[in-house]
Amino acid sequence: MNIKKKILFLVTQSEFGGAQRFIYRLITGLDAKRYDISVAAGPEGNDADGLLFNLKNEGFKLFPLKFLKRRINPVVDFLGMVEIYGLIKKEKPDIVFLCSTKAGILGSLAASLAGTRKTIYRIGGWTFNDPWPDWKKNLYLWLEKKTAKFKDIIINNAESDKIQAIKLGIKPKNKIVTIYNGIDVGNLNFLPKKEAVRGLISKSKIKVSAQLENPNAKLIGTIANFYPAKGLTYLIEAANLLKNADVKFILIGEGQERKNLENLIKNYRLENVLLLGAIPESYRYLKALDIFVLPSTKEGFPWTVIEAMAAEIPVVATKVGAIPEILATAENSEESGILIEPREPYQIVEAIDLLLKNQELMNLLVSRAEKKVKEKFNLKKMVKEYEDLFFID
Numbered sequence: 001m002n003i004k005k006k007i008l009f010l011v012t013q014s015e016f017g018g019a020q021r022f023i024y025r026l027i028t029g030l031d032a033k034r035y036d037i038s039v040a041a042g043p044e045g046n047d048a049d050g051l052l053f054n055l056k057n058e059g060f061k062l063f064p065l066k067f068l069k070r071r072i073n074p075v076v077d078f079l080g081m082v083e084i085y086g087l088i089k090k091e092k093p094d095i096v097f098l099c100s101t102k103a104g105i106l107g108s109l110a111a112s113l114a115g116t117r118k119t120i121y122r123i124g125g126w127t128f129n130d131p132w133p134d135w136k137k138n139l140y141l142w143l144e145k146k147t148a149k150f151k152d153i154i155i156n157n158a159e160s161d162k163i164q165a166i167k168l169g170i171k172p173k174n175k176i177v178t179i180y181n182g183i184d185v186g187n188l189n190f191l192p193k194k195e196a197v198r199g200l201i202s203k204s205k206i207k208v209s210a211q212l213e214n215p216n217a218k219l220i221g222t223i224a225n226f227y228p229a230k231g232l233t234y235l236i237e238a239a240n241l242l243k244n245a246d247v248k249f250i251l252i253g254e255g256q257e258r259k260n261l262e263n264l265i266k267n268y269r270l271e272n273v274l275l276l277g278a279i280p281e282s283y284r285y286l287k288a289l290d291i292f293v294l295p296s297t298k299e300g301f302p303w304t305v306i307e308a309m310a311a312e313i314p315v316v317a318t319k320v321g322a323i324p325e326i327l328a329t330a331e332n333s334e335e336s337g338i339l340i341e342p343r344e345p346y347q348i349v350e351a352i353d354l355l356l357k358n359q360e361l362m363n364l365l366v367s368r369a370e371k372k373v374k375e376k377f378n379l380k381k382m383v384k385e386y387e388d389l390f391f392i393d
Contacts, residue, residue: 004033004034004035004036005034005035005036005094005095005390005391006035006036006038006091006092006093006094006095007035007036007037007038007093007094007095007096007097007390008038008039008040008087008088008091008093008095008096008097009023009027009037009038009039009040009097009099010039010040010041010068010084010096010097010098010099010103010107011023011039011040011041011042011051011099011100011103012041012042012044012068012069012070012099012100012101012102012103013041013042013044013045013070013100014041014042014043014044014045014046014047014050014051014052014053014064015044015045015049015050015051015225016045016049016050016051016054017225018124018125018300018301018302018303019099019100019122019124020041020045020050020051020099021303022099022122022124022157022181022303023039023051023099024051024054024055025182025183025184025379025382026382026383026386027039027055027058027060028058029184029379029380029382029383030383030387032059037060037061038060038061038062038063038091038093039051039052039055039060039061039062039063040062040063040064040065040068040084040087041063041064041065041068042065042067042068042069042070042080042102042103043064043065043066043068043069044069044070046064049278049280052064061091063087065080065083065084065087066079066083067079067080067082067083068080068083068084068102068103068106069102070102072136072139077102077106080102080106081106081109081110082110084106084107084110084111085110085113085114088110088111088114088116089114093116094117094118095116095117095118095119095120095390096111096116096118096119096120097120097122098111098119098120098121098122098151099122099123099124100123100124101123101126101127101140101144104121104123104144104147104151105143105144105147107119108121108147108150108151109147109150111150112150118152118153119150119151119152119153120151120152120153120155120389121151121153121154121155121172122154122155122157122179123154123155123156123161123300124157124300124301125157125158125161125298125299125300125301125321126140126141126144126161126164126165127140128140128141128144129164129298130228130229130298131228131229131297131298141168144165144170145168145169145170148170148171148172149171149172149173151172151173152172152173152174153172153173153174153175153176153177153389154170154172154175154176154177155176155177155178155179155386155389156176156177156178156179156300157178157179157180157181157300157301157322158178158299158300158301158321158322158325159178159322159325160321160322160324160325161178161300161321161322162176162177162178177389179382179385179386180301180322180325180376180377180381180382181301181303181306181377181382182377182378182379182380182381182382182383183303183306183307183310183373183377183378183379184378184379184380185310185373185374185378188283188284188307188310188311189284190283190284190286190287190310190311191284191285191287191288192287193287193288196284196285196286196287196288197212197219197288199284199285199288200212200250200252200276200279200285200288203276203279212248212250212274212288214246214248216246217246217247217248218244218246218247218248218290218291218356219248219250219288219289219290219291220239220247220248220249220250220289220290220291220293220352221249221250221251221252221288221289221291221292221293222235222250222251222252222253222292222293222294222295222304223252223253223282223283223286223304223307224251224252224253224294224296224304225253225254225255226251226253226254226255226256226257226258226261227255227256227257228256228257228297229296229297229298229299230253230257230294230295230296230297231295231296231297231318231342231343232251232257232261232295233257233260233261233264234295234342234343234344234345234348235249235251235293235295235345235348236249236261236264236265236268236270236273237264237268237345238293238295238345238346238348238349238352239268239270239272239273240268240270240345241345241346241349242349242352242353244356245272247272247352247356248272248273248274249272249273249274250274250276250288250289251273251274251275251276252276252277252278252279252282252285253277253278253282254277254278258275261275262275283303283304283307283311286307286308286311286313287311287312287313289308289313290313290314290356291313291314291315291316291352291355291356292304292305292308292313292314292315292316293315293316293317293348293351293352294315294316294317294318294323295317295318295342295348296317296318296320296321296323296342297318297320297342297343298320298321299318299320299321299322299323300321300322301321301322301326302317302321302322302323305317305323305326305327305337306326306373306377309326309336309337309366309369309370309372309373310370310373312366312369312370313366314337314338314355314362314365314366314369315327315336315337315338315365315369316337316338316340316348316351316352316355317337317338317339317340318339318340318341318342319339319340319341319342320342323339324339326372326377327339327369335368335372336365336368336369336372337365337369338351338354338355338365
């Protein structure tokens with residue numbers, strides 16, 4: 001009789017960002033006959049759009065945690081570690097699988113105290129690369145170094161992050177590896193362009209009908225949590241610089257930067273920039289766009305880039321995290337999209353202008369990108385690479 005491998009997945013927030021999307025896609029892609037899966041997440045974002053809500057009908061054991069929170073607070077963080085320790089002792093998983101920084105730090109300590117046989121840490125971009133004050137960056141780097149010894153395996157989803165970790169001395173017990181994110185292109189269910197535009201109009205909280213339904217409009221957009229590291233202020237600055245009345249900018253997402261973005265739009269008196277808010281399954285609306293732009297100042301491996309590639313939308317994105325590994329090769333720096341420097345709104349404008357004036361280039365990038373996603377960034381490949389780690393002693 002085959003005994004199922006018991007795995008507890010732990011993530012700091014339930015809010016559906018990159019780590020949550022990774023967990024959802026990995027565990028729903030695993031063979032249910034081989035695994036007994038539990039998922040625990042902190043209270044932030046634990047609503048109808050969150051990870052735990054989206055998993056409630058998938059047959060997994062779900063554990064909402066009270067004290068696991070993103071913001072640093074010594075008292076709450078200690079209670080969070082105690083809470084995680086209690087859950088591990090109760091569930092007795094074969095593997096504790098940690099996603100995101102705070103879960104990785106507290107979860108590895110709790111797993112070590114609880115005597116967990118294997119602890120895996122998957123990090124989608126080091127927090128000490130975020131635009132924090134120096135004291136905060138140094139604190140997180142110190143914590144990553146100190147807790148690495150409690151982790152058997154560390155997984156980066158960008159080779160650049162793996163190389164950085166090794167140089168900085170962040171070393172787990174056994175190994176540090178790179179596994180790229182993967183998607184199931186055949187099951188993404190993109191809406192056709194006209195239907196996607198109408199869908200955005202219907203789901204938007206603001207009146208955008210006239211702007212989006214204009215047959216001459218060129219829609220430039222992004223899907224991102226409104227966090228400082230996403231560099232969305234630079235996209236708005238680019239909108240201010242681009243002198244083309246037919247170009248409209250769409251930002252889909254929500255988060256702490258909303259007020260800053262709203263103020264920037266107001267100060268520039270921009271009528272061509274629309275903050276549409278968070279939209280469930282937002283990737284389905286990608287075909288509404290003519291160009292996808294991700295202006296991040298820090299990234300791990302952004303799902304939205306490979307989703308845009310799969311949707312056959314030309315991509316403009318910054319040279320951070322895994323993005324150069326996704327879009328470029330050593331032979332051709334712009335193989336599957338246009339790479340730009342972070343914090344450079346003029347380069348965003350130049351890239352958009354270049355693509356809008358060159359349909360042949362757009363078609364070439366789209367063709368290369370779609371092929372690359374299917375071959376290199378597919379879900380089956382990702383799942384297999386994780387399963388190989390699950391069964392290594």
